[in-house]
Amino acid sequence: MKPQTFFSVFLFLGFASAGILQNPDFESPPTNLPENSTDPFFLLNENTTLPGWTFQGTVQYVKASKSTPLPGNGHAVQLGQDGKINQTFIANGDNLNYILTFTLTYGGQDCLVDAGLVVSAPDSHGVFAFKQNYGKEKWQSFAHYLGIWGEDQPINIVFESQAVESDVNSTCWPIVDSLLIKTFGTLVQGHDNLLANGGFEDGPHFLSNSSDGILLEPAPSPIQSPLSQFSIIGTVKYIDSKHFSVPQGNAAIEIVSVSSGIQTATKVIEGSTYSLTFTLGDANDGCKGDFIIGVQAGSVAQNITLHSAGTGSSKKFSLTFKADSGATPITFLSLTSHQNRDGIFCGPVVDDVVLSDSSGSKSSEVKWIFLIFLLLAIL
């Protein structure tokens, strides 16, 4: 590997790309929106052009109001019966992963059923629904892994309401807003950690107008996951250091549901001894109680009890295990359910997961390689 390539790999680790989508927050209004209209809902019709988007079925342009609060008090789009919007963008860069963040809320009062929101791209498909008591805001941020594409490939991203069997008038329809796409290249192991993304810094981009973190729904594959290199079991929350207590860096995982968590796997040498260190804590969101976290590394499993006052403390832990095969799964699961005083689901925070060869030879060897490349690059 040329030194330049080596450095480009290291510098390539994740960057947010605002501006991939046109009109991602729907602040450019439809062409025929009546001026001075006081109605917060405007039904798009055959004479309407919504900048950046094509649409079908029942789609309404929504203005934030008392009954329909929106991020940033702005505008959004509601997908009613058979409602669908889509936009095609062109991949810019080779083999980049694309991760979408968006907000979801519901419009309508006293409705009996919430219609789900279906988000799809050529290689991915996800269904989302507002989750009661998972945040304090009236809207919720979610993330979805869109796929990996090469330079100039067209990607059609589609949002549509899920069909409901009940009466359409007693259905609350999804309102979508604040779309943001993050791209990143192939992740590599850090020189002190056999796990890529053990600090959870490579995940969806946080929205500037949300303080509730991002809900991550089940993702069985660590490759096709909004949290790079980790599969998601159940529901977890991706939290930022701006609004939560994060032990290391800018982001961490709060496990907000019982039997939920994260899992990764990495190549190891069978018979070698490894050490797994990690930080557990609370997000400073008033989550009090005794957290029980099940940690598994290879064939070693341990339940850790952590007393939380809900004020943002954290503690480092470690466990040592001998690899009994060439690949080791590493899992963190919350075994308890918690709610804070406002009734919001919460739980243990996991961060800074580091896997190292217990002998330490791997890390010093890689450090030397790094130094040699650094010298070569300077010369």
Ligand SMILES: [Ca+2]
């Ligand atoms: Ca972190």
